[in-house]
Amino acid sequence: MPTVRQFLTRVVSDAFEKCGYAPELGHVTRSDREDLCQFQCNGALSAAKLYRKSPMQIAAEVTDKLRDNPIFGSINAVPPGFINIILDDSFLAEKAFEMLNDERLLLPKAEKPKTIVIDYGGPNVAKPLHIGHLRTAIIGEALKRLARFLGHIVIGDVHLGDWGLQMGLIIEELRLKQPGLVYFDENHTDEYPEEPPVTLEDLNSLYPEASLRAKNDEEFRRAAQKATNELQNGRRGYVALWRHFLSVSINDLKKSYKKLNVEFDKWLGESDADKYVPELLKILEDKKIAYLSDGALVVDVALPEDEEPVPPVIISKSDGSQLYATTDLATILQRVRDFNPDEMWYVVDNRQAMHFKQVFRAARRAGLVDDGVGLYHTGFGTMNGKDGKPYKTREGGVMRLSDLIETVTEAARRKTAESETAADLPEDERERVIEQVGIAALKFGDLINHRTKDYVFDIDRFLSSEGKTGPYLQYTVVRIKSVLRKAAETGAESGEILPPENEVERALIIRLLGVGDMLLRAFEEKAPNIICEILFDIAGLFNRFYFENKIITNPDEKRRASWLSLLELVSKTISLLLDILATDVPERM
Numbered sequence: 001m002p003t004v005r006q007f008l009t010r011v012v013s014d015a016f017e018k019c020g021y022a023p024e025l026g027h028v029t030r031s032d033r034e035d036l037c038q039f040q041c042n043g044a045l046s047a048a049k050l051y052r053k054s055p056m057q058i059a060a061e062v063t064d065k066l067r068d069n070p071i072f073g074s075i076n077a078v079p080p081g082f083i084n085i086i087l088d089d090s091f092l093a094e095k096a097f098e099m100l101n102d103e104r105l106l107l108p109k110a111e112k113p114k115t116i117v118i119d120y121g122g123p124n125v126a127k128p129l130h131i132g133h134l135r136t137a138i139i140g141e142a143l144k145r146l147a148r149f150l151g152h153i154v155i156g157d158v159h160l161g162d163w164g165l166q167m168g169l170i171i172e173e174l175r176l177k178q179p180g181l182v183y184f185d186e187n188h189t190d191e192y193p194e195e196p197p198v199t200l201e202d203l204n205s206l207y208p209e210a211s212l213r214a215k216n217d218e219e220f221r222r223a224a225q226k227a228t229n230e231l232q233n234g235r236r237g238y239v240a241l242w243r244h245f246l247s248v249s250i251n252d253l254k255k256s257y258k259k260l261n262v263e264f265d266k267w268l269g270e271s272d273a274d275k276y277v278p279e280l281l282k283i284l285e286d287k288k289i290a291y292l293s294d295g296a297l298v299v300d301v302a303l304p305e306d307e308e309p310v311p312p313v314i315i316s317k318s319d320g321s322q323l324y325a326t327t328d329l330a331t332i333l334q335r336v337r338d339f340n341p342d343e344m345w346y347v348v349d350n351r352q353a354m355h356f357k358q359v360f361r362a363a364r365r366a367g368l369v370d371d372g373v374g375l376y377h378t379g380f381g382t383m384n385g386k387d388g389k390p391y392k393t394r395e396g397g398v399m400r401l402s403d404l405i406e407t408v409t410e411a412a413r414r415k416t417a418e419s420e421t422a423a424d425l426p427e428d429e430r431e432r433v434i435e436q437v438g439i440a441a442l443k444f445g446d447l448i449n450h451r452t453k454d455y456v457f458d459i460d461r462f463l464s465s466e467g468k469t470g471p472y473l474q475y476t477v478v479r480i481k482s483v484l485r486k487a488a489e490t491g492a493e494s495g496e497i498l499p500p501e502n503e504v505e506r507a508l509i510i511r512l513l514g515v516g517d518m519l520l521r522a523f524e525e526k527a528p529n530i531i532c533e534i535l536f537d538i539a540g541l542f543n544r545f546y547f548e549n550k551i552i553t554n555p556d557e558k559r560r561a562s563w564l565s566l567l568e569l570v571s572k573t574i575s576l577l578l579d580i581l582a583t584d585v586p587e588r589m
């Protein structure tokens with residue numbers, strides 16, 4: 001289904017063609033001067049240069065062809081050659097009603113769906129999630145849902161960090177604590193126990209202890225490196241142990257992600273790329289692009305036009321151990337084999353920009369992907385404290401994600417108590433509302449910013465019921481739902497949407513009809529903040545409309561029915577967009 005803007009582009013392009021000009025000139029955009037018109041076409045200005053005529057004359061010829069079309073309220077040529085378009089109110093009403101009755105709200109669906117792997121989350125096994133994992137989860141989930149809604153085939157892969165040195169570290173730390181465990185006995189040939197030898201708490205303390213020890217104890221560090229190599233080479237006891245670590249850790253990760261409404265399609269990890277490493281090495285050798293430098297195997301990826309030095313990618317070190325880049329290259333092979341994607345998006349911190357630049361260039365040089373396959377580092381900035389530095393705990397440490405969610409929920413609890421939100425609800429429902437408000441505050445505090453920008457964590461501002469916040473949107477939807485419930489109770493029925501009666505109503509309909517274009521732009525730019533902006537636009541207009549007009553008590557039955565439909569449309573649209581941003585809305589609050 002084309003958007004209204006796309007439809008207008010077609011109509012205006014036809015007119016350009018009929019007047020003897022190239023149809024591409026008929027490109028229509030939303031107006032940047034809403035006080036003057038709703039849509040505009042600037043094609044006559046470009047046409048003037050191509051056809052050596054005055055732009056006003058061309059604009060006039062084109063508008064003359066269109067003036068009789070009933071979809072236009074007015075279509076005018078204005079100096080120096082713009083075409084200004086205002087749609088007819090009946091056309092707006094008709095379209096809005098059509099939108100309400102369409103399952104997908106007339107929103108666009110890709111004609112040629114792409115297969116897209118989105119790599120986000122990126123937690124590390126045995127290390128608890130911390131706030132560095134927040135943005136990738138929130139942004140990645142939104143992008144995944146957006147792409148999927150637009151009809152693409154999307155694979156959201158958590159890409160667990162489950163194969164690095166941290167595994168050897170905790171294996172060795174566990175050996176110090178429980179040397180008698182059967183996993184360490186090299187002569188053990190039977191099955192290993194099904195019960196994990198560690199609890200989640202054990203696991204959470206093993207890593208920090210081990211990493212501290214490794215800093216001060218050279219021998220321990222070497223042992224951990226050796227254990228990592230042995231694990232990677234398939235030592236049975238270590239693999240069994242590793243599986244336990246993995247399952248204990250994944251269980252916990254799933255719980256944390258659930259709180260954020262984040263769901264992965266695939267729980268693959270760095271370990272799943274391991275079996276592609278030999279093939280990767282073979283390709284690099286066949287293509288003769290890897291060479292030894294100080295004992296390490298490296299691939300050059302610098303280009304003459306680089307403005308900053310791009311160091312070679314290190315594939316393996318002199319002791320044979322593999323690195324982060326090796327895993328990412330092997331993962332590209334794995335993804336090509338398993339999913340044959342058109343695009344791979346890596347929703348990872350901006351600070352890894354150089355890593356991805358190197359990896360992507362090496363992948364291209366090695367021909368791991370076809371030229372047409374898009375590799376994108378969809379980077380993001382950091383969440384900072386009020387001091388402008390990455391957000392820390394009071395003690396200055398890295399904050400666990402679960403503690404952050406706890407902090408936010410507590411703040412939401414205080415705030416809802418103050419404002420007596422959800423005060424009349426039963427205890428468990430109120431508790432649920434508090435959680436939903438807290439998470440929405442956190443998510444919108446994040447998503448409203450362009451992903452590449454840093455932002456300041458300010459929970460009081462995020463929780464405000466005014467301004468561009470999650471709770472503001474939740475209040476708005478709850479308000480609409482409550483009006484619709486009341487209407488249903490009084491027996492007021494909704495009906496056909498009538499041509500708008502006032503400016504705010506008209507502007508609201510225009511916004512609703514523009515959602516499709518905005519979704520396409522958000523997808524193109526991989527920018528969920530665009531979805532936030534439409535949401536706040538629609539909610540703001542709706543709230544004005546609601547306060548300025550009598551809806552349920554409107555004496556004109558047809559108008560009332562029309563407005564109830566409009567409310568339904570607003571509610572459906574906002575709910576759909578919130579769902580793309582993986583944000584829940586309470587039924588009442």
Ligand code: ARG
Pocket residue numbers: 119121122123124159160161328346348
């Ligand atoms: N586990 C990594 C980290 O904590 C993030 C992984 C991102 N994805 C990737 N394919 N490199 O930094």
